[in-house]
Amino acid sequence: MDTLLLIIGFICTIVGVFGSFLPVLPGPSIGWLGLLLLYMTDAVPDNYWVLGIAFFITITITVLDYVIPAKGTRKFGGSSYGVWGTNIGLIMGFLFIPIPFGFVVGAFAGAFVGEIIYNSQDKKRALKAATGSLLGFLASAFMKFIVCILFLGTFLYVVFKNSEKLFG
DSSP states (O other), rough: OOHHHHHHHHHHHHHHHHTOTTTTHHHHHHHHHHHHHTTTTTSOOOHHHHHHHHHHHHHHHHHHHHHHHHHHHHHHHOOOHHHHHHHHHHHHHHHHOOSSTHHHHHHHHHHHHHHHHOOTTTTTHHHHHHHHHHHHHHHHHHHHHHHHHHHHHHHHHHHHHHHHHHHH
């Protein structure tokens, strides 16, 4: 059972790293789940401090993930249409733009289209708001990436530290 929990936990932390950039996956939450599965093994002693602090960080990052792109859009003069356009563009870019980081292009284009729908006369303001949305998305993704890398590093450290108990 420990081997299964270890494998699934490792997969979760890796998926968490990828999920930090992909809008369809909650990266930090999946990464935290990987840590939880690791600590559920019999070979690894419980450490509620690590799990609790990681959980608090996960909740904080999840909230900030919604706030930062919206603040970036608003700071650059955007509306809620730009925020919605960013989110829709992220998903569309991920699914339909066959280039690396298509979701970034999709986020920018979605914010721009959203702002054009909101006010079709002011293309300069729409471009500025789309830029703010893109910067907000990149800042949020970077934060999530750092947290997920820390979760992965913690996972690997704990496995290494308890390798004799885990692997015999």
